[in-house]
Amino acid sequence: MHEILIISGKGGTGKTSLTAAFAHLSERAVLCDLDVDAPDLHLILRPAPTTPTPFVSGSAAHIDAQKCTQCGTCAEMCQFKAVRCNGASYAVDPIRCEGCGVCVHFCPEKAIESVPRQCGHWSVADTRFGPLVHAQLYPGEENSGKLVALLRREAKALAEKTGAGTILSDGPPGIGCPVISALSGISRALIVTEPTPSGLHDLERIVALCEHFRVPVAGLINKCDLNADFAGRIRAFCQGRQMPILAELPHHVDFVHAMVRGQAITEYADGAVAQQLRKAWELLIR
Ligand code: SF4
Numbered sequence: 001m002h003e004i005l006i007i008s009g010k011g012g013t014g015k016t017s018l019t020a021a022f023a024h025l026s027e028r029a030v031l032c033d034l035d036v037d038a039p040d041l042h043l044i045l046r047p048a049p050t051t052p053t054p055f056v057s058g059s060a061a062h063i064d065a066q067k068c069t070q071c072g073t074c075a076e077m078c079q080f081k082a083v084r085c086n087g088a089s090y091a092v093d094p095i096r097c098e099g100c101g102v103c104v105h106f107c108p109e110k111a112i113e114s115v116p117r118q119c120g121h122w123s124v125a126d127t128r129f130g131p132l133v134h135a136q137l138y139p140g141e142e143n144s145g146k147l148v149a150l151l152r153r154e155a156k157a158l159a160e161k162t163g164a165g166t167i168l169s170d171g172p173p174g175i176g177c178p179v180i181s182a183l184s185g186i187s188r189a190l191i192v193t194e195p196t197p198s199g200l201h202d203l204e205r206i207v208a209l210c211e212h213f214r215v216p217v218a219g220l221i222n223k224c225d226l227n228a229d230f231a232g233r234i235r236a237f238c239q240g241r242q243m244p245i246l247a248e249l250p251h252h253v254d255f256v257h258a259m260v261r262g263q264a265i266t267e268y269a270d271g272a273v274a275q276q277l278r279k280a281w282e283l284l285i286r
């Protein structure tokens, strides 16, 4: 089974637009949006409505007002300033609470308990290109790496059940915990970059990360006509790492028109950009 991950060292390179195009070309791969903090692949793939499954991870403290004698110990002990007193009662701010359990331990009235915490939700839904496994982590919540790992397990189980030969994932941006969780054990990563100073800088960082985890990589330069000097520097960097560049796409208005219509660019127009992407996809799954 091929597990292909589309990533970029930074946001805004066009990673999701390209993932949608590859989803269109893949002929029913299992699709996965691993950018759980800010998913947007669904905006183009428009999955059928489903009932999401809660993502529960970690815990948060909860005070039983009936048992609380308002001694204030929990507010004094909490290093995260998560216990608030409004003058009449004590309550835990779930956004600040780290679930450390100190207040649970020290409450003399046993009025505090740790309760499981719902940090987000995930679903599997049909799209016109194949099933999509996707999720949404709630604002400010942690554990994005765990949610990415969960989605990958679900995608793999679905691919085995349906006999799909490929899992195609839109990865998280950057080089943090969710990216590491998305990278482990995959067949190949396609790194989307753009010819700008930050594009090159972040390409260097993500390539170093992939090398650390021994993930085979290929590159794609998007908006390659933006800056000839930096496009040349990116080519030289990739050549130095023996990293193939599968396509160099121009900054083309068709990307905007396709996005406005909620289409993949390969659906919208079968022009030069689509032709390059067809070739890139063939090279990617080879
Ligand atoms: S430590 Fe327990 S009894 Fe004291 S204020 Fe906190 S919840 Fe109430």
Ligand code: SF4
Binding pocket: 060, 061, 077, 078, 079, 080, 081, 082, 083, 092, 096, 097, 098, 099, 100, 101, 102, 103, 104
């Ligand atoms: S569990 Fe920890 S972080 Fe949360 S309110 Fe209690 S002491 Fe503070």
